[in-house]
Amino acid sequence: SYELTQPPSVSVSPGQTASITCSGDKLGTKYAxxxxxxxxxxxxxxxxxxxxxxxxxxxxxxxxxxxDTATLTISGTQPMDEGDYYCQAWDSIADVVFGGGTTLxxx
Amino acid sequence: xxxxxxxxxxxxxxxxSLRLSCAASGFIFTDYHVTWxxxxxxxxxxxxxxxxxxxxxxxxxxxxxxxxxVSRDNANNALYLQMNSLRAEDSAVYYCARTPLxxxxxxxxxxxxxxxxxxxxx
Numbered sequence: 001s002y003e004l005t006q007p008p009s010v011s012v013s014p015g016q017t018a019s020i021t022c023s024g025d026k027l028g029t030k031y032a033x034x035x036x037x038x039x040x041x042x043x044x045x046x047x048x049x050x051x052x053x054x055x056x057x058x059x060x061x062x063x064x065x066x067x068d069t070a071t072l073t074i075s076g077t078q079p080m081d082e083g084d085y086y087c088q089a090w091d092s093i094a095d096v097v098f099g100g101g102t103t104l105x106x107x
Numbered sequence: 108x109x110x111x112x113x114x115x116x117x118x119x120x121x122x123x124s125l126r127l128s129c130a131a132s133g134f135i136f137t138d139y140h141v142t143w144x145x146x147x148x149x150x151x152x153x154x155x156x157x158x159x160x161x162x163x164x165x166x167x168x169x170x171x172x173x174x175x176x177v178s179r180d181n182a183n184n185a186l187y188l189q190m191n192s193l194r195a196e197d198s199a200v201y202y203c204a205r206t207p208l209x210x211x212x213x214x215x216x217x218x219x220x221x222x223x224x225x226x227x228x229x
Contacts, residue, residue, distance in 0.1 A: 031213035037138035
């Protein structure tokens with residue numbers, strides 16, 4: 001089976017840059033997406049196809065994917081960016097796969 | 108605006124059945140795959156099942172194969188998940204999500220419903 005690994009938690013100070021990684025075998029050959037989930041709410045797509053940002057998602061959210069690692073970067077992190085972040089990819093055998101999630105704390 | 112509204116969740120005993128529904132609006136339903144995903148309490152996201160626009164292509168996570176059946180009614184912009192032989196480990200919030208699928212063949216989920224909770228317990 002195909003697995004995606006994320007750090008359980010990331011902390012960042014307001015205004016600084018947060019980086020959340022997602023690791024998987026040859027992940028760079030697949031497309032990665034990222035979702036933000038706040039407590040009690042449904043997930044929201046923030047990055048798809050590695051680098052694309054849906055309409056309505058702030059420009060401070062960006063993504064990259066190379067080698068075995070995809071990265072979600074939040075520049076100028078704001079308190080409202082706190083929440084859980086999940087990476088997701090598609091594998092031809094395992095189908096849709098999610099990472100375990102990363103809790104972003106802004107303090 | 109795009110709207111997905113799930114219903115049908117509830118409390119059911121192990122071995123029981125439930126049928127979840129997802130009402131879609133605000134987009135051309137037949138242009139999109141749609142997907143069921145779930146999230147157990149305090150856990151991460153998990154893919155459950157996906158269905159193509161015509162209903163001809165369907166996939167399931169291994170743990171639900173033979174127990175869950177996904178279907179769609181394109182005339183009424185609705186998605187369904189028939190869940191049989193339910194187990195405690197099926198307890199979760201179930202979400203439906205719109206799923207663009209272009210030439211990259213790499214699905215992602217651009218709109219999610221609010222979710223409907225399913226609890227399997229005696």
